[in-house]
Amino acid sequence: MINNTRIQKAQDRMKQQGIDAYLILTHDDYIYFFCEDRYQPRAVIPAQGMPIIVTFSGEEEEVKASLGVEDVRIFGSVGQQIKDVVQIMRGMIGDKEKLKIGVQMWFGTPAFLLNMFKRANPIVEVVDIAPVMDELRMIKDESEVNLIQRAADIAAIGMKTAVKTLKAGITENEVAAEVEYSMRKAGGHGVATPVYVNSGIRSGWLHGTASDKIIEDGDLVVLDLVPRYQGYCANLCRTFVIGKLNNKQMDMYDTYKRAQSAAIDALKPGVKVRDLDATAKSIYTENGYDEYYVAGIGHSIGLSFEETPAPTIHPGDSGITICDSMVMTVGHPVLSVPGTGGVRLEDTFYVTSKETIPLTKFPSELELNAYTFS
Amino acid sequence: MINNTRIQKAQDRMKQQGIDAYLILTHDDYIYFFCEDRYQPRAVIPAQGMPIIVTFSGEEEEVKASLGVEDVRIFGSVGQQIKDVVQIMRGMIGDKEKLKIGVQMWFGTPAFLLNMFKRANPIVEVVDIAPVMDELRMIKDESEVNLIQRAADIAAIGMKTAVKTLKAGITENEVAAEVEYSMRKAGGHGVATPVYVNSGIRSGWLHGTASDKIIEDGDLVVLDLVPRYQGYCANLCRTFVIGKLNNKQMDMYDTYKRAQSAAIDALKPGVKVRDLDATAKSIYTENGYDEYYVAGIGHSIGLSFEETPAPTIHPGDSGITICDSMVMTVGHPVLSVPGTGGVRLEDTFYVTSKETIPLTKFPSELELNAYTFS
Numbered sequence: 001m002i003n004n005t006r007i008q009k010a011q012d013r014m015k016q017q018g019i020d021a022y023l024i025l026t027h028d029d030y031i032y033f034f035c036e037d038r039y040q041p042r043a044v045i046p047a048q049g050m051p052i053i054v055t056f057s058g059e060e061e062e063v064k065a066s067l068g069v070e071d072v073r074i075f076g077s078v079g080q081q082i083k084d085v086v087q088i089m090r091g092m093i094g095d096k097e098k099l100k101i102g103v104q105m106w107f108g109t110p111a112f113l114l115n116m117f118k119r120a121n122p123i124v125e126v127v128d129i130a131p132v133m134d135e136l137r138m139i140k141d142e143s144e145v146n147l148i149q150r151a152a153d154i155a156a157i158g159m160k161t162a163v164k165t166l167k168a169g170i171t172e173n174e175v176a177a178e179v180e181y182s183m184r185k186a187g188g189h190g191v192a193t194p195v196y197v198n199s200g201i202r203s204g205w206l207h208g209t210a211s212d213k214i215i216e217d218g219d220l221v222v223l224d225l226v227p228r229y230q231g232y233c234a235n236l237c238r239t240f241v242i243g244k245l246n247n248k249q250m251d252m253y254d255t256y257k258r259a260q261s262a263a264i265d266a267l268k269p270g271v272k273v274r275d276l277d278a279t280a281k282s283i284y285t286e287n288g289y290d291e292y293y294v295a296g297i298g299h300s301i302g303l304s305f306e307e308t309p310a311p312t313i314h315p316g317d318s319g320i321t322i323c324d325s326m327v328m329t330v331g332h333p334v335l336s337v338p339g340t341g342g343v344r345l346e347d348t349f350y351v352t353s354k355e356t357i358p359l360t361k362f363p364s365e366l367e368l369n370a371y372t373f374s
Numbered sequence: 375m376i377n378n379t380r381i382q383k384a385q386d387r388m389k390q391q392g393i394d395a396y397l398i399l400t401h402d403d404y405i406y407f408f409c410e411d412r413y414q415p416r417a418v419i420p421a422q423g424m425p426i427i428v429t430f431s432g433e434e435e436e437v438k439a440s441l442g443v444e445d446v447r448i449f450g451s452v453g454q455q456i457k458d459v460v461q462i463m464r465g466m467i468g469d470k471e472k473l474k475i476g477v478q479m480w481f482g483t484p485a486f487l488l489n490m491f492k493r494a495n496p497i498v499e500v501v502d503i504a505p506v507m508d509e510l511r512m513i514k515d516e517s518e519v520n521l522i523q524r525a526a527d528i529a530a531i532g533m534k535t536a537v538k539t540l541k542a543g544i545t546e547n548e549v550a551a552e553v554e555y556s557m558r559k560a561g562g563h564g565v566a567t568p569v570y571v572n573s574g575i576r577s578g579w580l581h582g583t584a585s586d587k588i589i590e591d592g593d594l595v596v597l598d599l600v601p602r603y604q605g606y607c608a609n610l611c612r613t614f615v616i617g618k619l620n621n622k623q624m625d626m627y628d629t630y631k632r633a634q635s636a637a638i639d640a641l642k643p644g645v646k647v648r649d650l651d652a653t654a655k656s657i658y659t660e661n662g663y664d665e666y667y668v669a670g671i672g673h674s675i676g677l678s679f680e681e682t683p684a685p686t687i688h689p690g691d692s693g694i695t696i697c698d699s700m701v702m703t704v705g706h707p708v709l710s711v712p713g714t715g716g717v718r719l720e721d722t723f724y725v726t727s728k729e730t731i732p733l734t735k736f737p738s739e740l741e742l743n744a745y746t747f748s
Contacts, residue, residue: 038579039580039583057712058580059580061575078669110481111479111483111484114485174559180554185548185551201436334432338432
């Protein structure tokens with residue numbers, strides 16, 4: 001059913017900012033307001049009044065039953081879908097010269113689609129909806145934290161599978177297969193980013209994939225998991241060594257673990273995102289890894305795998321102050337040293353004024369034989 | 375290794391069209407030219423001279439070894455990555471007033487990223503690279519067809535798993551888990567679109583997902599699979615009925631199958647994309663389903679799950695003439711009838727001047743007990 005409280009809050013902010021309507025084109029905000037998902041979510045939330053859903057004729061019956069929305073515009077073709085949106089915009093203009101329409105400017109909004117929308121709607125000025133939505137999405141309510149907790153539990157099941165599967169001779173992709181499967185079997189609804197299994201020289205990548213590379217003795221292997229549960233994500237990353245570790249690997253791992261721990265200790269309401277980085281970087285510096293520090297040790301997570309504050313994408317977000325009820329990850333960037341590879345650890349936390357609660361709960365040991373459940 | 379023939383062809387077209395360079399931001403074209411993939415592919419192909427790779431410092435060693443490219447610009451932070459691209463653009467301007475830079479305008483290029491690029495590069499005029507790349511990407515060479523064939527074989531393995539797994543009482547997501555796993559185990563590198571398992575009222579969706587809905591007796595279930603192999607996709611879609619079928623379901627299925635068959639027969643060099651639609655639609659009309667016809671029965675496939683011609687996204691693509699060595703799917707849109715649900719079949723074909731060769735090979739039976747391998 002529609003979450004009218006969230007719609008009301010968004011409408012209040014839209015009015016304050018002179019935005020006439022929010023045109024929803026992405027899954028995350030569609031789920032946020034309508035608590036259901038579909039392949040091509042399209043809706044218009046005017047600053048005042050009821051939301052309008054734009055959907056395929058074959059989905060009308062179900063949308064009406066599921067949402068109780070009166071105004072459902074039905075399209076039977078892409079051309080008609082565009083016309084429907086144009087018609088909604090025309091119906092809203094009244095005596096204004098231009099309509100100010102908010103659109104999410106993030107990974108789910110392709111430039112070509114936005115250009116098509118602008119060409120079809122010359123009466124529209126498109127603005128970024130972030131000033132309306134960021135404040136709302138940053139603060140998680142109890143139901144959201146519960147869903148992220150569920151995703152975090154699924155991530156832990158995936159990581160346990162990784163520990164049991166990893167060995168010399170298996171490919172990255174074979175490990176990914178087992179991890180992905182175990183997370184789906186645990187109730188997960190797919191992944192927000194492909195399962196990362198990066199080994200050996202590939203462990204030093206900024207972000208990973210899973211390839212047909214055979215995992216070898218002595219390899220560092222980075223496993224990064226972002227499963228979804230009912231749209232919500234949690235992020236859990238661990239690094240393992242195959243076989244016997246060497247001193248350099250151990251030193252890098254200890255440095256990363258201490259840097260992550262220090263940043264977790266610093267994660268409290270009132271602190272700025274950049275303070276987490278200053279804390280983590282000081283540990284790198286102490287250990288002689290200063291030149292390898294990649295800024296952006298923490299980011300928010302929820303209906304997107306990376307959402308505001310997301311300082312590795314928007315460096316300006318490092319000035320945002322962390323507050324009560326945010327859900328953040330700590331440990332995002334890799335410590336990558338040419339010749340050795342990379343290490344990363346990442347966990348997801350619920351920040352409250354009383355305490356910072358870990359949602360991902362998984363041991364962090366570099367050596368596979370240190371895990372007692374293996 | 376770099377595919378210099380493809381780079382040369384792109385450069386010839388760029389020169390003809392007055393484009394100074396192609397800034398690659400997406401996996402598909404990165405794989406097309408460099409025959410490897412990474413999480414954040416970034417490269418510049420100037421109209422003349424050697425390509426420049428922009429990559430993370432931790433990946434330098436591997437990129438140089440893998441590609442043999444001399445000019446690899448290394449970044450250690452997002453801020454520096456942007457500066458590196460700006461620097462490359464400045465180095466290219468010479469005595470020009472503005473640089474004309476091509477960018478792919480498709481799903482992989484978010485509007486916010488393009489806006490950041492434009493703001494950081496005021497000397498740049500951004501143009502759509504499609505007039506350069508579409509002609510190249512539409513025509514598949516033998517190595518590409520082999521990779522798509524491999525993806526098609528993986529899709530068939532996934533569909534066989536679906537037939538074996540489907541039954542009343544299981545959830546859509548549980549079926550998706552088994553299908554996804556079997557495709558990875560068969561060597562697939564994940565999926566280009568999430569595994570679709572849409573049942574009952576949800577089978578009528580335009581495109582699908584997989585939810586916790588329990589599959590029930592009498593449900594139509596649409597399974598749509600787009601696995602990847604080394605970046606290349608194939609598309610295979612089937613519809614099944616759980617338990618006993620009814621006359622309406624059978625009639626819809628027969629209509630769809632006949633419409634798809636007619637469009638497959640029409641799929642030949644020299645025919646326009648819209649001719650496939652006219653052929654398929656005439657079957658719908660004969661059977662009284664005229665009002666339910668959704669245009670766009672065929673689209674190209676390769677490094678993207680939908681690429682030019684893609685008439686459901688760009689209606690203008692229906693005017694494109696199909697030619698020798700294209701790989702196209704036939705059967706894309708759902709036949710969705712309120713009260714009954716939806717049916718779809720989709721297969722992938724290699725079009726040659728001699729014959730149209732099916733790459734996906736899987737029986738199409740509505741009833742599960744018609745499959746002998748079950």
